Amino acid sequence: MPDQVYEIPIGPIHPALKEPIRFTFKVEGERIRGVDIRPGFAHRGIEYMGMKRNLIQVLYLSERICGICSISHPITLTLAVERAAGIEVPPRAQYLRVIFAELERVHSHLLWAGVAAHELGFDTLLHLTWKVREKVLDLLEELSGNRIDYAIPIYGGVRRDITPEQVPQVEAMIRYYRGLLDELLDAFLRDPSVEARTRGVGVLAPEEADSLCAVGPTARASGLAKDVRQDRPYLVYGDLGVKAITPREWGLEPRGDVYDKAVVRLLEVGQSLDLIERCLVEMPEGEITSFPKIPALLAYLKKADGEGLGWHEAPRGEVIHYIRLEAGVEEPVVWKVKAPTYSNLMSWVPMFVDQEIADIPIIAASIDPCMCCMDRVHMVDASSEAMVQKEELLRLSRAKTERICRGGGPA
């Protein structure tokens, strides 16, 4: 029965998935004809909890939005709060934040490369990449005291400096990865079996990437030169002159398939190493925080009034935090997080269509999904079973905008 369409549910618990999410695939024989995605299993209500805690506690909470992006979220939150409260960050702290953000990118992209190799059934490569990934974790442990969850950014600066004795270790790490990068590029990008499994698989056309608002490596693999570090520079990224990496840097016309996504991520490891090296050279001496005493910082933040937006190019793409502070209140009045996977989720739909069932794991992994980052909003209408649909949400938000325009204020 070739014209029979079957439904295959995958998840929320499934060996092909590292985190809970549910896909319902419509398949015709071996071909995928459609997919429905149901996220929300990892939703922990972090924003709600954040609005009940003081800002220092919120910082630690933001770090636990995601264990892989445990620098990206605090950096973005601190940028938002610093804008809202008008706090200056000393130049050295800005460089230190960039160094840690790029170290995180190195570890996250190597992690992705290993997971992708595993999803292709190439476990030798998984073990090779995860073995070399330990080097950057060792360095992060040396600099921050922990392998994951580093607690480095704080409002007004960073919590730890890189001492002169530690600089040679950072340089040694850069040399180690520079020596290995060619080998890794060889193993991934010049391997005929990897190419056969990834070329033309999970294609995201540039127009689709654009209209679905894809971000990060997912968008760049389709040839969109989108990178927050380039488009809206923050910290010292403007001085460092970051250029968005697309497969063109590898001498290929972007096709937006899984192969191109690997190209972008592996080349970004090299780019991050260059950025860390430049930061080490250009980093000025000086203070690492404008508030050395936490009680003084808390007292200042309690008086702060205003709203702020923070943005950052996390390893998976653009992450945005919005915060609103009111004078006399310790807790943020509003805290909103937009993680990169939230933007990239919809690009799964065109990527899966007309692909084979066997390619589901690698296509799912190709956007480097992070459910725990993404599962933020989960609207349930208690009076009925129905979920709130997009049209209804749009209508509600338009009505609210009109109300605010008329001077009614938010309900």
Add this chain to the structure above:
Amino acid sequence: MGLSSFKRALWVFHIATGSCNGCDIEIVAALTPRYDVERFGIKLVGSPRHADVLLVTGPVTRPMAERLKRVYEQTPDPKAVVVVGGCGATSGVFYDSYNVVGPVDAIVPVAAYVPGCPPRPEAIIHGVVTAVAKIEAAAAGEKR
């Protein structure tokens, strides 16, 4: 209770019940060459029906509670649940959320807790071994 499965290789099933990925990547790190748990015969499997040990990470979110219970019931006896990370043990920083019904021991019986945010891979290996030793000791006591 037959304990022959524990005398040979230990097979482990990993279930994330709303964790932040921190513990999950440390579990994978434990499997890869630096820590290489396969040299002890500990192996990650794709189905709870093949598993001796359940590694649970994360506070238990509302939609995952029922599924955790089902995975626990699907795991053949004798079995041990090991909670990896602080939030699985006590709900950690997520203690006052509307969508967290954990900690894990409120849903299924737990043999060992591995504290840490996240715990190091060495600690995770130690946790698995402790849980198995505890179950073996209990079974030996039953026999006498």
